[in-house]
Amino acid sequence: MTEQFDTRKVWFVGAGPGDKELITLKGYRVLQQAEVVIYAGSLINPELLDYCPPGAQCHDSAALNLEEIIELMENGVNAGKLVVRLQTGDLSLYGSIREQGEMLTERGIGYVSVPGVSAFLGAAAQLGVEYTVPEVSQSLIITRIEGRTPMPALEQLEAFAQHQTSMAIFLSVQRINRVAERLIEGGYPADTPVAVVYKATWPDCQVLRGTLTTITEQVREAGIRKTALIMVGAFLGEEYHYSKLYDAGFSHEYRKA
Secondary structure, X not given: OOOOOOOOEEEEEEOEOOOOXXXXXXXXXXXXXXXXXXXXOOOOOHHHHHHOOOOOEEEEHHHOOHHHHHHHHHHHHHOXXXXXXXXXXXXXXXXXHHHHHHHHHXXXXXXXXXXXXXXXXXXXXXXXXXXXXXXXXXXXXXXXXXXXXXXXXXXXXXXXXXXXOEEEEEOOHHHHHXXXXXXXXXXXXXXXXXXXXXXXXXXXXXXXXXXXXXXXXXHHHHOOOOOEEEEEOHHHOOXXXXXXXXXXXXXEOOEOO
């Protein structure tokens, strides 16, 4: 029997990084029943809307303000329709769902979050790399550079660069020159490997690989100004060590050396 999703709540669904098949199975099933969909048209793959049933009302939120988005949600729920808010990547990163959730709660409307595949995961898959390389890097910093949204005082790029660990930088490729300069100022060696992945997992994805001293010119030549992730760190380099977990000489609770 097909699960029926609660029409008394708004369903926030992570759309994934771009490839329409990189939505979760649950997100796909919610879209199959959606009657009102408010989607981030400037970012998500419009092919995801093909999963919706015929007659679904699909609204591009790119030109809408928060009040207008909430009004669409409220009207849909009050009409007994299944309302879906479809947002790029995963909801927990730069998703702005808290403000939407609070306004819905004020109106007596609940909501459910269905996670998605973030662009930092899609970009790593695109390159066939892992952020956590044994004896090279065991941590990942996910951040951005300030724009119209300021950064907390303790979260400046220079401070994070002191760790010289793996880093995924969102929403910053338009200022790639300052990103590179500030990472070097903070402590990354100038020859630290960098990758810029434009539209990870999309058919028109572009991948640029260089160093902190060369990547700015590459990005400018490629004309990339948005929708790209910056990946920084030694995990992109040549140094690699095998995991101890599968080493024949390494004992653990499930296997003796």
